[in-house]
Amino acid sequence: MLLHSSAAAQTPAVYVRANQIGYLPADVKIAVAFSHRPADDETFEVVEVPTGRTAFGPAPLSANYGAYANFAFNYQLDFTALKKKGRYRLRLTRSKEVSLPFTIGPNAYNTHHESLLGFMREQRCGYNPFLDEVCHRKDGRSAYGPMPESTYADVSGGWHDAADQLRYLLTSGNAVCRMLFAFEENKGKYRDDYNALGQKNANGIPDILDEAKWGLDWMLKMHPAAGQLFHQVGDDRDHISAASAQHGRMDDRPGDHRRPERRPGLRQHLHVSLRRVALGTRSVCGVPIGSCRVP
16 A cells, blocks of 8 residues: 655645555545544545546544544545546545545556566675666675685576665565465566666566565575575675665775665675575475475
């Protein structure tokens, strides 16, 4: 679910948030309103965009759900009964605050999975198609394991787990599993707009499978030999802020634990595990959990 607050020139008395992805006609449709003061006297309407005609309401807000974060008053706006396909806003009838527009319709969710795949492409390590640059080409060197300290292993690739550039086997395995399961359950919904490198060029393979393979290829690198498994790639420099990276205040000197984001030529450390792990689920392996194991 994607939530967004209404925009106003002045700080609003009540903030209104709705699901910006949209709602299916048969969905439970809930929005939220929150405020520093009681809003029990408010009612709300759902109005058509762009005409402003009322499609639902006015209806009362729920009872106050209590404090959340900085706001003492939080309310739900339930418009589940509205099932008509269209583009709408929520509007509070007293304060006149409005939400950003949203869609109700059978195709409300139809393209957002492609946006999620776009995010995965942006997170790629090694060749990053969003930036058209190559990062972390010298990954990586071993640490905290039975291998000699700083033993080289080629573990370039995969996805940056977050803005700190770390990469984890477990979270990558989870992402791959979900992509393969999603494709298995919804084969006809995925487009082919990008090639295996994530560049805008169809290659005859659904983009979700290209992305899953990108993760699987890296996972295989993290299991280079029988009985040997790397579970994390990263060091302290991966926690460098984007602001510091932008202004170039870091390098690869010994003892310097700062590192720029997506800058090539800097090594990461490998945390080593010798445990055997189950990599699959029934939906991916076709066998019960625990039966799909690394050799």
